[in-house]
Amino acid sequence: MLAVFGHLNPDTDAITAALVYARLLARQGLDAQAFRLGELNFETAFVLREAGVDAPALLPELPAGAAVALVDHNESAQSAPNLANLNVTRVVDHHKLGDLSTAQPPYLRFEPVGCTGTILLKLHREAGLSVEPLDARLMLSAILSDTLHFRSPTTTQDDRDAAAFLAPVAGIEDVEAYALAMFAAKSDLGDTPAEALLRMDYKVFPFGEPAQQWGIGVIETTNPAYVFGRQAELLAAMDQVKAQDSLSGVLLSVVDILNETNRTLVLSATEGKVLSEAFGVTVDGPVADLGGRISRKKQIVPTLEGYFAAQG
């Protein structure tokens, strides 16, 4: 059995890419099965509910040497805890290549596009397989999610073309309305505990040499007022996670999807200094205005990498 899974703190792309890639590999004769590495967020739960499909099971502890396929990630810090003992035979991803190595020649398919779903559509075409409506819906949802309905600077023409092809196959006539419903579901955070909000779309990055570990969470929402209403709780959760995980810094960016702005919570003077120096913004109080920098991958992490590299 080939276990197919996306990253920790799964988002819509991580979950749907595992489902779609496992289904594609099964159609090609492999015994592939999708798994997840954490709880669904509200957007993903909405997408799967609308699609009428069950969430993949939590990944069980796999025996050493088990064959696995990674989607939407490749770095060990974002993957199964025992990844080093597993046999990575396939990766489909749209992130930079991190610390992955393999024991045997793998299938790797990386493209600098906005979403793994966009690459998965190409894999269907290259395999000469038709796209089933369920897969079309899942890939389209991932593209809308990862690109914030084409608002993110990570969006490429390939993503737009893929979405345009997929919408009619998925039977989704009003893509705008569907995207808004996804974002509303994502924004309906209810009584989610503060630490869960922080960790919902959260990744740890090593910066500089010797590496400092920084945790960076993002909350993409159509309702930023709700998030800032819980500012004190969130700062307390950030402080706790920073100590607990021995991090050098913790950031939480609140991205207003519809207005395409990023206001980032500033935990301490450490984070404030880095934000003001790296991004050239004035940090005064617990919220830094990072303007239109809504993509962690394209607009936050590379700037911080460059900043810390220059400190070395």
Add this chain to the structure above:
Amino acid sequence: MLAVFGHLNPDTDAITAALVYARLLARQGLDAQAFRLGELNFETAFVLREAGVDAPALLPELPAGAAVALVDHNESAQSAPNLANLNVTRVVDHHKLGDLSTAQPPYLRFEPVGCTGTILLKLHREAGLSVEPLDARLMLSAILSDTLHFRSPTTTQDDRDAAAFLAPVAGIEDVEAYALAMFAAKSDLGDTPAEALLRMDYKVFPFGEPAQQWGIGVIETTNPAYVFGRQAELLAAMDQVKAQDSLSGVLLSVVDILNETNRTLVLSATEGKVLSEAFGVTVDGPVADLGGRISRKKQIVPTLEGYFAAQG
């Protein structure tokens, strides 16, 4: 400009893949140019002469941050000396993934097939581009070279299918005769100095933890008698390279292409012990009979990796 190049000590796949991929990217609108990281071997010189195409230029020292595309390799030890300072934007390869990482999301295309040329044919198809006769000849030559005309255990059905498609496009009617001519050219080693013979198809691998560096050369030939006639010279060259490059061991496998056998020169008791224990063969004197193990990638290196890992 995007510089496209294969590995150090280039073989036919490394050179032709650089030429073909640069031509393909140029047809897709990129300013791509092929380079090489060393002298052509006699087989590759024959292939380019028959194709009427010039060898790519030696890679000049590129400025830090220059965009590069790697073909037929991905490990830094087999690449440009300043690879860590270059911006790897694309890799097309059929080896295991080593120590590569990238600053941005790259295009990666790895498949566990016998030859980079087989993957390059797929890239033509996926781009909706016809295959020009010159490119077909270069890709076919690489496939015949890397798979030893389908004798190597690295050969896959994809390689056979690719060659069957490419031969008529290349205008090569008698593939068997063409492969034999390539192998004869490769075997016509003339007065090549012993160290150059050793280094012709030579790679350094880290084995075990802490890593020992082992140099492994392969001479694929239709005329092993010629090579063993120079045994004393070759052993002297191996000894010199071992000291000069601070290696833990040096092996030189002489692969009889037509009879599909591997007899490996044994430099000292160190190499003899490792060969006898790792492969379970009797080593008595300066030549170890490794039987039908003709693929360094598939039959030599993995066994040595397992052997050294078990010592740890």
